[in-house]
Amino acid sequence: MEVILQNLTKKFPGRGKKKQDEVTAVNDFNFNIPDGSLIGLLGPSGCGKSTTLHLISGLLTPTSGKIFFGEDDVTGLPPENRGIGLVFQNYALYPHLTVKQNILFPLENRKGKDRLSKQEMLSKAQEAARMVQIDGLMERRPGELSGGQQQRVAIARALVKMPKVLLLDEPLSNLDARLRLQTREEIRRIQQETGITTIFVTHDQEEAMSISDLIVVMKDGVVQQTGKPQEVYDDPLNLFVAKFLGNPQINVFQGNVKGEKLYIGKDAVLDIRDILGKDAGTEVPGITEKEVCVGVRPEGFVPDADGPFRCSLRGVEVMGRDISVVSENPAALSPAIRAVINSEHMSEIGSTEVRFSLLPNKVFLFDKDTEERIGFRGTQTEAVKK
C-alpha cells in the first residue's frame, strides 16, 4: 500500500493560552512512501518523528494536511479503520494475557462477517507467531519473556490482522546491542516476506541506514532530506544531515576558499573542482573567496607522508580491521578529529604529526551561515526543501 503524506502539519497547544506557545511538532511534511518499502524516519529526539508515525496511525489527527493510503484519503479515519499494525516502543503487550491471547486479541475484536472462526483465528495466530519465530512460547505471559521475545510478540500481534501498513515506534531501542543487530535483520526479513509497507522510527542512524529502502531525516519537525540511505550519506543536503548520518561522526573544520583551492588552516587541501565536480568550481556563485564549513567523513582521510593536510597526532585506537586515528587541528570545530583508516596504513603514521591527503568525494562544503551544502547534487534523491 502506497502511503502519501501531503503538507502534513501537527501543532500542539502550548502551556499558555497564547498562540505563540504552540509547538509545531511536524511542519509541512510531504512524502510518498512507495508500496512495499521499508522506510526509516530518522532524527534526534524531539524532531517529530514519533508524532509523524502517530499521525499515520490515526492516534493523532493532523492540524492540517492529508494522508492517503493508496487512493483513499484516510486523514479523517479513526485508527481501527485504517488497517494498520502498530508496534510500540515499550511493546504494550497485555501483561495478564498469554502470548497466544495477545496475538489473538486483534482478531477477536472483529465483529459480524469479518469475524473468523475459532479455528481460523488460531491458525492465523500460529502463522504470525511462526513468522517471528515465537511459536514455542504461546502459553507464556509477557513477563516471562526476554525483551527480544516480547518485541517479536508485539510484531506478531501487529501482523496477525494482515495490516496494509506496519508502523514501528523505536522498535529496537529497548534491546541490548547484540539483539538490536539481530532484530533489525529480523524486521527486514519479515518486511520482505510479507511485503507490507513498513515505516519505523528511530534515532539511531545506523539502524535506519542498515535496513531501510528509504530514509527520512527530520529535525525540529521539518524534513531535512529523504532518499536511499547511501545517497543521503554520500550527498547530504546540509550540515545537520551530514553530522547526523555516519559513525564516527563527520569531522567539521573551518575552511577558506581562495583561488580554486580549499584551505583548512594554512593547508591547501584540495582543488575546489575536485570536490564540486569538473563543471562547477568558480561558476558556483559566491564560491570564490569565501569562508566555508568543511565536512570530512572519517573514511575520507588517507595517511600520506607528503599529504597536504597536517594534524597533530593524539592517539590511535585499534578496532581490528580498521584503526581510528585521533588527531587535532586548530581549524577543527570539534576537539578531536577522527579518521578511520585501514590498519595496513598503520606504519605510515608518525609519532607527533600525521599528514593526510583527502578524498574529494568524502569532503563536503557548507555555507558558514546557513549550513546548507554548497554544490548539493541531489542527483537521484529528491530533496525536500523548507
Place this chain on the structure above:
Amino acid sequence: MKKKMQDSTLKGWLYLLPAIVFLGFFMVYPLIDVLIYSFEEGYNFASQTYFGTGTYNYSYILHDPYFLQAVKNTLILVAVTVPLSTGIALLISVGLNSITALRSLLQTIYFLPYVTNTLAVGLVFMILFKKTAYSDGLVNLLINWFGGSSVDFIEGPYWAKMFVLCFYTIWIVMPFKILILTSALASINQDYYHAARVDGTSKFRIFRRITLPMIAPMIFYLIITGFIGAFKAYSDAVALFGTDLNAAEMNTIVGYVYDMLYGDSGGYPSYASAAAVILFVIVLTITCINLLISKKKIH
C-alpha cells in the same frame, strides 16, 4: 563476617523492639485475654473473679435474640454495601478518568464525604430522612411528590431503617474507593489503550479485557478492606439511630460487643468477649476466602 551478620540482625531486632512491645502490649495480649475471657463464665472486672470455665458464654450469645439481630444486620450491611459501593465507585472512577473538563472539581466533590465528620454527616442524613413534627424529611417530600406515602426512615419499618444505614455506609466509604481507583486507572500506561484502539477494540471490551484486569489488584484490596470495614460498622448506626441500637433493631456485632461492656445492659465482659471472638472468626474466614480467590484470579 559471621559476627557482622549477627550484629546487623541484632540491630534489626533493636529497631523493631518498640513496635513489637507496643503491638504485643496493646494488640496481642488483649487478643489472647479476650479469648480467655470468652471461656470464663461471669467474669468480673472489679473482683477479677469468675464462676467457671466452658462454652456457656458462646451458647448464651448465640441464643440471644439481640446478638442474632446484630449478626443479621451486619451480614445484610456487608452483603449490600461492599459490592454496591465498590461497583459504583468503579463506575464513577472510570467516568472521572474519561472526562477532562470539570474533572478536578468533581474529584473534590466526590472526596468531600471522606473529610467530613461522621456526626455532621449523620445530621445531614437526619434532615434528609427524619420525620419531625414539622416535616417528613426531604426524601419523603420527594416520595410524596411522586405520589407515594411517607415512610419513617429513622423510627419506622425495619427495611426503611436498613436502607438508610446501607445508603449512609455506601456514601461514606465511597470517596476512599474512588480515590484509590482513579489513581489506579491513571497509572495504567496509555499505550495499552492506544494499542487496543489501533486493533479496533470496542469500549466495553477494552474495559473488560484491559482496564479491569489491570486494576484488579486494587479492586480486590478494596473488597477485602471493605468487608473488614463493614463488619466493624458501629459508629454509623449510632449517628443515625442513637445509642440504643438494640431497641431500634439496628445493632451491629461491634455495637453488641460495646453494649455488653458499657451499654444499658452493660457489665458483661465475658459475653462481649465471646461476641468479639465470633466476629474475629467471621472476618478471618472471609478474608482468607477473599485472598484465596484473588490469588487464583489475579495474575
